[in-house]
Amino acid sequence: MVGDEVFVTLAHDRTGRLVAKLAGERELAPLTFAAPESWRNQTTLGWVTKTLQIGSFVLIDGGVIGFGAYGFIPAVERTRALRLGERVEARVSFIREDGRVNLAMTPLKQVGRMLDADRILAFLQERPRGAMPYSDETPSDIIKQRFGISKAAFKRALGKLMRDRLIRQEGSWTYLVEQPGESQQTGETARGSESGDERSSAD
Incomplete structure (x- = not known):
């Protein structure tokens, strides 16, 4: 070339x-x-x-x-x-x-762990219900095909996210952990919608 x-x-x-x-x-x-x-x-x-x-x-x-x-x-x-x-x-x-x-060609483990963790977190945030069918139990070839990293790097990234309390695992699935304030914000949005509905009914 x-x-x-x-x-x-x-x-x-x-x-x-x-x-x-x-x-x-x-x-x-x-x-x-x-x-x-x-x-x-x-x-x-x-x-x-x-x-x-x-x-x-x-x-x-x-x-x-x-x-x-x-x-x-x-x-x-x-x-x-x-x-x-x-x-x-x-x-x-x-x-x-x-x-x-x-x-x-790979970055230092600590740098790579942060980059991989950010990539996985962004992936989860785009998924329905913040869930993905990948975990520590997922075969290495599937991890490589889906995320382009080794299973060891994938597990290091998941470990960082779990230590930061951003994700949790259940069986072969990984889920986003609801952060403080998110549920309250959701509740306020719901209450706002209910108030709007009540005003519409009154009108």
Whole structure:
């Protein structure tokens, strides 16, 4: 796609023609440097040099220096499929002893928990009677399909909402908890309607 970049090595074939061959870890690793400790939990940019089912290898952009450190995004830390040559933004989650890094496209757990909780709360607020047929018992594949997050992240978000007393669970269902003032406001609205009806009858 436009904007993608792949790294290659150049050589001549037997006939003397210039041939480009995709550069791999063996060619790229010697050109990188060890990631400093200050990179931990920092967001960085890089190019996907190889992508597999278990994860994707990334060459981090070193800015004016050139190539940065060599990194790896485990499959569980990918939020979507990545393609070769794609420029990707990820967070440095771990710095290895050899200077390479583990990367994550997902936010920090505490940040992700808040974002996921807000998303689930908004979903419930749009549902009839503030209820949804999803809970801790819901299979992980359904959670992933419906909310785009792992079951562990879903449970963390539900836990936060329950600690904040915003939701409750009954069996396989989750419900919004009626907040103080809501029932009173509803009652006042109902009384207002009744008064209006009485005035209409009197007229």
